[in-house]
Amino acid sequence: MTGTERIRTDIAHNARVWNYWLGGKDNYPVDRAVGDRVTRFHPGIGEVARADRAFLGRAVTYLAAEAGVRQFLDIGTGLPTADNTHEVAQRIAPDARIVYVDNDPIVLTHARALLTGAPEGVTEYVDADVREPLRILEAAARTLDLTRPVAVMMLGILNFVLDTDEARSIVRTLMDAVPSGSHLALTHPTLEPELGGEGNVAAMAFWNENATPPITARGRAEFASFLDGLDVLEPGIVSCASWRFAPASEVAQFGAVGRKP
Template sequence: MSPTSDVDPSVPHIARMYDYYLGGKDHYQVDAEAAEKVLEALPAVRIAAQANRGFMHRATRYLAAEAGVRQFLDIGTGIPTEPNLHQIAQEQVPSARVVYADNDPLVLAHARALMKGTPEGRTNYIQADATRPQEILDAARATLDFTQPIGLSVIALMNFVPDAYEIITTLTAALAPGSHLVMTHLTADFDPEGVAATATVYRDRGMHCQPRNRSEIAQFFDGLELLEPGVVPIHRWRAPVEPPKSRDAQVPGYAAVARKP
């Protein structure tokens, strides 16, 4: 893959490593090498990545089809992998509006080509960093109506940014009642050694990585109304088929959806 403008192919990036886990081709050798180190620590990380995608699909479908949400803000989008969030939302509600945000210029290059929504709806992309949430909110107002409910999606992101609690507080404070927070987060609860080694891989390459336990992850939802089944392993959130208990160690993360009263 040839370098894209403003992309440093000598430094691994979370989005491109995630693309590697999902079997994509939009990454550099440095991303693949770092991802392989994670695979040594967590051999089932590809299963975890797929579990995150499955949860995003289920949560988005619920919000659009059942909760009456017509607008979505997805932060930490990553390399587009179909079906994308806007495709799930607009399949249920063709007029849905979706804004994506990510800080990797390579994501931007793909977003321009791939993130095209329905004629009735709107789909937009913001090149922005999750550590500057106010900038994301300001830019999103060009597409989203913040007086109406919004589904805020932060999938596999908050464990990779410092000041995560403050970021979520800033974002949710700007949302109207009836909005929802959709989140997954890395945990060491099921595989302490593997997740610790994984965090070391990221940190050694200059990327923040902070796993949290279930109670710490639940704190992100303070002041919000957690939907059933609460904070649960990612693959267990409203799964169509009850997963085997052995799957928990392969998917070292929690998921939850909560409504802003």
């Protein structure tokens, strides 16, 4: 089955709805309809999407400019927008190597847009599911040197792995395969009220009844467990909007970066 044949236009899909919230055009009427309904439940959801994207830019900038990372494994790529991982990294380090991973067929059809980068570097795309970490590592090893530090980017992806033990196992498998000096960048939605997470309750219930894939939120302790064994960088686990930035308001999406000692 080709990627085009797998595309469903009769049911909303996360990558396309997220694209809609970010102001993109790679979405269908069903995605816009569901996106608007979710926004009624959670009026700040567009702000969450923009804050998550801004976190990506700040995290990649830190990793490339300050931590000296030259290899990035971006799992749960989503649809191309402005300032994708390779664009941010290769502006700082033109020789940076990036592997994108996603299993959404519409992302696959747009992958060619992700494969244009600095000529000194390398940008590749892998069609795989986050639940297949060994397959991801095998494919990534064709482009990345896994004996040298890698930044593993998992922004807004573990919330689609509904079982927390499975999500932890995925993270452990990935981070066990990369050496000291590697980093893990994470974002994840939460229901915690101090970040305004109450709005996620009805929004996620509606999403799970009307769109795909199903999603879950997690609390601070569960989110922190994904970073076990890593040195969590300052400012720790915060709203992704607040990671190394002073926002006008926070969003109900945790963000953190950990370094493998």
